[in-house]
Amino acid sequence: MEHRIKVDETHLIHASQLDVPPRLLLGPGPSNVDARVLQALAMPEIGHLDPRFIELMNEIQELLRYVWQTDNTMTIPMSGTGSAAMEATLANSVEPGDIVLVGVNGYFGERLCDMASRYGADVRRIEKAWGEVFSLEEIADALKMHRPAILGLIHGETSTGAMQPMEGIGKLCREFNALLLLDTVTSLGGAPVFLDHWHVDLAYSGSQKCISCPPGIAPFTMSKRAVEKLKRRKTKVASWYLDVNLVAKYWGSERTYHHTAPINMNYALREALRIIAEEGLEDRWERHRANAERLYEGLQELGIECHVAKEYRLPSLTTALVPDGIDSKAVSSYLLRKFNIEIAAGLGQLAGKVWRIGLMGFNSRRENVKLLLSALSEALEAAG
Ligand SMILES: Cc1ncc(COP(=O)(O)O)c(C=O)c1O
Structure with a gap:
């Protein structure tokens, strides 16, 4: 045969076995789905x-x-x-x-x-x-x-x-x-x-x-x-x-x-x-608003301020200011490694200054807020 197959298929079959970690997506999207x-x-x-x-x-x-x-x-x-x-x-x-x-x-x-x-x-x-x-x-x-x-x-x-x-x-x-x-x-x-x-x-x-x-x-x-x-x-x-x-x-x-x-x-x-x-738009908006409020309160208890003035906050995405002396990446990596929770770093001008925390759609839940706040508290301690 003039042309030979380039790669050994056995290797490809092993490589293609899909294995994804069970992440809780509390960043700027995607969110988990029903x-x-x-x-x-x-x-x-x-x-x-x-x-x-x-x-x-x-x-x-x-x-x-x-x-x-x-x-x-x-x-x-x-x-x-x-x-x-x-x-x-x-x-x-x-x-x-x-x-x-x-x-x-x-x-x-x-x-x-x-x-x-x-x-x-x-x-x-x-x-x-x-x-x-x-x-x-x-x-x-x-x-x-x-x-x-x-x-x-x-x-x-x-x-x-x-x-x-x-x-x-x-x-x-x-x-x-x-x-x-x-x-x-x-x-x-x-x-x-x-x-x-x-x-x-x-x-x-x-x-x-x-x-x-x-x-x-x-x-x-x-x-x-x-x-x-x-x-x-x-x-x-x-x-x-x-x-x-x-x-x-x-x-x-x-x-x-x-x-x-x-x-x-x-x-x-x-x-x-x-x-x-099925949920109804108004109930859904209210759920997002109430869970965002819970997050703001919890962050405040941890000594973390929000970047945006209260009246202009987007209920689905909160930018939380990284406290002085804390390495933002170390905290988000800890959350991912130890708790399978994804939050995101700041983009552009806000890189290193904020974390972006999403409570979107399926994920805007009271239990997720509690879990995140408790995991964040541990991650902050680990980051000194
Ligand atoms: C406000 C806004 N506009 C546009 C986009 C682009 O959407 P996509 O990444 O799905 O292409 C995003 C994605 O994060 C967004 O947040």
């Missing part, structure tokens, strides 16, 4: 144009409209992670030369700027310190100064633990004829989100945080105003994969092939959303 979601993921494959799958697609759209509190027809799960849906909002709404104003008060605002610039936007920034939020006056002044086509904001900044108050911003955007784009990756399913009431035109989320589904599928929605801007485009959407004109042929009435939908991820998302509907 066994029902894992069971849905393991259901047999059907075709992406199977009549049953088409029914499932409609059900997922209806559930997504519910969690987002929107009537937007164009509400779908994008195939990909949160960043794919994030990029889809920009790819479809930005034409080269459009002014895009971005609220930058953390890592994900920076990512929005980067993505918008790749689609030819004239990116303008309104900045706040990491951990702070924008006031309505600051946003009004920035809209007046920049006259953007789009204002992009992060509702729940996962890098800082701050939640942007939304009341009044959408109305301002309408006055200035700007579309409002909102990142709800870490807030959706864990804190009140009212897309239509807030006049949000473009929004995206991730599956792996408060929705408690594995990562790999990402909610995306566009208002009528955003769809109209898409229809008026003079240039083609620069991404083929994320072009809503094309994707809509599969998710809309035509049902023609665009790309093969990740079938089992859609099963999992549907089950995760169904669990949210």
Whole structure:
């Protein structure tokens, strides 16, 4: 034989035995998921144009409209992670030369700027310190100064633990004829989100945080105003994969092939959303709020302060200040090693200064708060 197999298969068979530790995921996502979601993921494959799958697609759209509190027809799960849906909002709404104003008060605002610039936007920034939020006056002044086509904001900044108050911003955007784009990756399913009431035109989320589904599928929605801007485009959407004109042929009435939908991820998302509907949004928001409060109190008892002012804290993600003289990495490694608990380090400007503690969806539980606080107390002692 001219060509020989490169690697000995016996070695590969051993290497492929899957063995993962049983982690409690109390970081910035992914979160653990309900066994029902894992069971849905393991259901047999059907075709992406199977009549049953088409029914499932409609059900997922209806559930997504519910969690987002929107009537937007164009509400779908994008195939990909949160960043794919994030990029889809920009790819479809930005034409080269459009002014895009971005609220930058953390890592994900920076990512929005980067993505918008790749689609030819004239990116303008309104900045706040990491951990702070924008006031309505600051946003009004920035809209007046920049006259953007789009204002992009992060509702729940996962890098800082701050939640942007939304009341009044959408109305301002309408006055200035700007579309409002909102990142709800870490807030959706864990804190009140009212897309239509807030006049949000473009929004995206991730599956792996408060929705408690594995990562790999990402909610995306566009208002009528955003769809109209898409229809008026003079240039083609620069991404083929994320072009809503094309994707809509599969998710809309035509049902023609665009790309093969990740079938089992859609099963999992549907089950995760169904669990949210069973609990009820208001009860779920209250559960996140109450467990976040328990965490704040417990941290305080350990002598640990929170980075964000109380009124602007994101209930699903808390940034806890690392006390002086403590090596943040030594503590998080101890939690992982001794307790199988994952928490995360700070990102960017907050690296080494905070721990990021997530209580998201399935994991926002009183018993998890107790367990974490007790493990953290031991880890702090071990770290001196
Ligand atoms: C606020 C925010 N936006 C966007 C993303 C990107 O999502 P993904 O990592 O799923 O691509 C994340 C992920 O952590 C996030 O927290």
